[in-house]
Amino acid sequence: MGHNKTPAVNAEVEGEPVKASRYWDEGDVYQRIVGALQASGKSMDRLTVEDLAPVDHFHARGFRATQALADRLPIATGQRILDIGCGVGGPARYLAKRFGCEVDGIDITPAFVDAAIRLTADLGLSDVVRIRHGDGMVLPYADALFDGAIGLHVTMNIADRLEFFREAYRVLKPGAFLAVTEHALGDAGDVRYPVPWSRDGMGSYLLRADETRKHLLAAGFGNITIDDRSTEYGAAYQKVMQLIEEDRLPPLGVHLLIGEDALAMTENSARNIKEKRTSPHEIICTKRSVGD
Ligand SMILES: C[S@@+](CC[C@H](N)C(=O)[O-])C[C@H]1O[C@@H](n2cnc3c(N)ncnc32)[C@H](O)[C@@H]1O
Numbered sequence: 001m002g003h004n005k006t007p008a009v010n011a012e013v014e015g016e017p018v019k020a021s022r023y024w025d026e027g028d029v030y031q032r033i034v035g036a037l038q039a040s041g042k043s044m045d046r047l048t049v050e051d052l053a054p055v056d057h058f059h060a061r062g063f064r065a066t067q068a069l070a071d072r073l074p075i076a077t078g079q080r081i082l083d084i085g086c087g088v089g090g091p092a093r094y095l096a097k098r099f100g101c102e103v104d105g106i107d108i109t110p111a112f113v114d115a116a117i118r119l120t121a122d123l124g125l126s127d128v129v130r131i132r133h134g135d136g137m138v139l140p141y142a143d144a145l146f147d148g149a150i151g152l153h154v155t156m157n158i159a160d161r162l163e164f165f166r167e168a169y170r171v172l173k174p175g176a177f178l179a180v181t182e183h184a185l186g187d188a189g190d191v192r193y194p195v196p197w198s199r200d201g202m203g204s205y206l207l208r209a210d211e212t213r214k215h216l217l218a219a220g221f222g223n224i225t226i227d228d229r230s231t232e233y234g235a236a237y238q239k240v241m242q243l244i245e246e247d248r249l250p251p252l253g254v255h256l257l258i259g260e261d262a263l264a265m266t267e268n269s270a271r272n273i274k275e276k277r278t279s280p281h282e283i284i285c286t287k288r289s290v291g292d
Pocket residue numbers: 020021024056057058059084085086087088089090091106107108109112134135136137151152153154157158
């Protein structure tokens with residue numbers, strides 16, 4: 001399907017608009033991605049999930065991080081998975097294609113939702129990947145609907161983590177998994193800004209691993225594993241910094257979503273990890289059933 005035929009999202013917000021959507025909103029994201037795809041010689045008529053991978057996994061390690069996490073997730077064909085804070089939809093489309101599951105994606109930033117819906121249509125995946133605009137704090141889904149949920153690099157902007165986890169818990173079936181990746185507060189604390197999720201510390205709510213574990217337990221999750229990925233993320237940021245410094249960034253990349261300050265944000269992200277001010281974590285847990 002050609003990109004000019006795909007629908008734009010109706011950007012009406014369900015619930016109150018919140019600050020995070022204004023922070024991330026960066027104009028016509030879809031057209032920027034299409035322009036970069038064309039500059040990279042990709043045909044919109046034969047677009048693949050892999051073609052989009054450099055731009056649509058919106059975290060420093062990108063597609064590799066999504067793949068590595070997916071290797072650990074117990075997703076079966078036909079299951080229904082939720083992607084909270086789905087961004088432009090790369091992880092949602094990847095899971096749907098890899099596992100033959102259905103994925104509902106929800107995000108608070110209208111420009112990302114618009115791009116996610118249109119890119120999903122361009123790939124012919126709209127029947128298995130449903131994207132909508134909304135707030136992860138008040139999910140517009142029935143109780144116990146999903147077999148699993150992911151939230152990749154979203155929680156850094158979530159002030160009330162316990163409520164966020166409780167809401168995820170509500171929409172999961174008993175025994176379903178929740179997988180979260182995030183930058184946690186490191187032992188040294190005192191984060192250097194700007195970073196990709198906050199220019200000056202406003203809207204940034206990092207927690208230490210033990211606080212996150214406490215909130216997950218209080219929300220009703222068990223079997224909690226928290227893995228530190230500092231080495232992998234540190235190396236990824238170094239690589240991006242080198243590309244920026246040598247002016248060799250490819251047309252297609254997550255820099256299209258970050259906007260200004262990409263170099264300062266990348267430098268700070270790398271230093272924060274090196275100086276143990278932050279530590280990137282991969283967290284997987286399951287919804288305890290009553291009596292567990
Ligand atoms: C760094 S991006 C990650 C996007 C996506 N998870 C990925 O890995 O490609 C963070 C995303 O979280 C979304 N977000 C932040 N707060 C949110 C909230 N309360 N509800 C839903 N989405 C939220 C932002 O709009 C943004 O798309």
